[in-house]
Amino acid sequence: MQYYSLNRKSPNVSFAEATVQGQAPDKGLYFPEHVPSLPANFINDIHQFSKEELGFTVMKPYVGDSIPDQELQRIVKETVDFPFPLVKVKEDVYSLELFHGPTLAFKDVGARFMSRCLGYFNRNNNKEVTVLVATSGDTGGAVANGFLGVEGVNVVILYPSGKVSPVQELQLTTCGQNITALEVKGNFDDCQAMVKQAFTDADLNKHLTLTSANSINVARWLPQQLYYFFAYQQWKDTQPPVISVPSGNFGNICAGIIAHVSGLPVQHFIAACNDNDVVPVYFASGGNYEPKPAVATLSNAMDVGNPSNFVRILELFNNEFPRLQQAISSYSISDDTTVATVKEVYTKLNYLLDPHGAVGYYALADYLKSHSNGKNKLKGFFLETAHPVKFPEAIEKVTGEKIPLPESVSYLLDKQKESVVMNASFNELKSWLLSR
Numbered sequence: 001m002q003y004y005s006l007n008r009k010s011p012n013v014s015f016a017e018a019t020v021q022g023q024a025p026d027k028g029l030y031f032p033e034h035v036p037s038l039p040a041n042f043i044n045d046i047h048q049f050s051k052e053e054l055g056f057t058v059m060k061p062y063v064g065d066s067i068p069d070q071e072l073q074r075i076v077k078e079t080v081d082f083p084f085p086l087v088k089v090k091e092d093v094y095s096l097e098l099f100h101g102p103t104l105a106f107k108d109v110g111a112r113f114m115s116r117c118l119g120y121f122n123r124n125n126n127k128e129v130t131v132l133v134a135t136s137g138d139t140g141g142a143v144a145n146g147f148l149g150v151e152g153v154n155v156v157i158l159y160p161s162g163k164v165s166p167v168q169e170l171q172l173t174t175c176g177q178n179i180t181a182l183e184v185k186g187n188f189d190d191c192q193a194m195v196k197q198a199f200t201d202a203d204l205n206k207h208l209t210l211t212s213a214n215s216i217n218v219a220r221w222l223p224q225q226l227y228y229f230f231a232y233q234q235w236k237d238t239q240p241p242v243i244s245v246p247s248g249n250f251g252n253i254c255a256g257i258i259a260h261v262s263g264l265p266v267q268h269f270i271a272a273c274n275d276n277d278v279v280p281v282y283f284a285s286g287g288n289y290e291p292k293p294a295v296a297t298l299s300n301a302m303d304v305g306n307p308s309n310f311v312r313i314l315e316l317f318n319n320e321f322p323r324l325q326q327a328i329s330s331y332s333i334s335d336d337t338t339v340a341t342v343k344e345v346y347t348k349l350n351y352l353l354d355p356h357g358a359v360g361y362y363a364l365a366d367y368l369k370s371h372s373n374g375k376n377k378l379k380g381f382f383l384e385t386a387h388p389v390k391f392p393e394a395i396e397k398v399t400g401e402k403i404p405l406p407e408s409v410s411y412l413l414d415k416q417k418e419s420v421v422m423n424a425s426f427n428e429l430k431s432w433l434l435s436r
């Protein structure tokens, strides 16, 4: 499989090159030159496959010759080594729980897959690779955990001081080994800007091999389609599901759509957003895409004003608005509605949502109500993208109860936070990187 740049001004590359480069030299996102078609009997017999077999079959065409089968089997096995349960919340509405991985958010799948691919591609290289990544919270923990102990790879994570939740901060700052957390006195945009400048700084790139681990990397983006297949293995209804995806940078939903294009049955997709409503406005306005600055919300992992992966969705539909509109609906859900939803679902249905899942739940319930007619009742699931304990302030205020810490997090409380405090200055970052 070859990958082309969506800006179409760079040469095509293999999966390996696309993974190591992250972004094409013309700054475009890489995109597979064709979407593989899964054999019909694969979908019909999907229940017979183990997670590992399923993962290998889906990923193999995308990886092509870049990784030998045996290695890819190992990578997939380690990537999906935890449960992905589809849980009934109420009649017709299910929750696909994606928070059972080591850092309690869905980003574990992409980060684990990408880190292992990079480790493989770097196996004979005696020069160390430095992965540089900015995080608003969840990405950093998943990347740190995914890359921990991977030989030949150093990970530097920039996070905004005081602006990530306590659990998120522990996940970032207690790894040690090849992981370093830079605590930046600024906001997420400052961190992001420092990282972006580092990738374009000629001097820095002469001395260091820099790679990004953000969601535009194909090795982080594509494995996310696996949990849509895992959900379908658990789907009992004869009608395909409506799927609601809490969306920020739109990598996750785009992975679901590519799974659908390659043969996975899906009734309809819902892009569930918070007050950052660029995509809902795009649909409501008949196709006007106007990025705007991000606003802060309770579902902070979705506070994105110009979603990077939306161009990939446009590409999948050949930029044809009527087709997009038929396949996807988009909602913007306010913080007030998010809080009310957490409360209602907890008290009436005894299910604890996190703020991102609440956005997904509300949009799904609304869509099902307005699109089901008499005999033809639609059913669906939303993606519960993080464990509520990652957002204790928002959730505990609503329920009035403390959320017990799962074991995968509670052991962190005994660990010592270690971070390098830094001003929001590229020059400080540069001299620190060069002096290590």
Ligand SMILES: *Cc1c(COP(=O)(O)O)cnc(C)c1O
Pocket (backbone or CB within 6 Å): 105, 106, 107, 138, 139, 215, 246, 247, 248, 249, 250, 251, 252, 253, 301, 302, 356, 385, 386
């Ligand atoms: C990253 C994240 C999202 C948004 O996913 P995208 O792929 O950026 O659309 C939603 N929920 C949680 C908890 C996240 O960490």
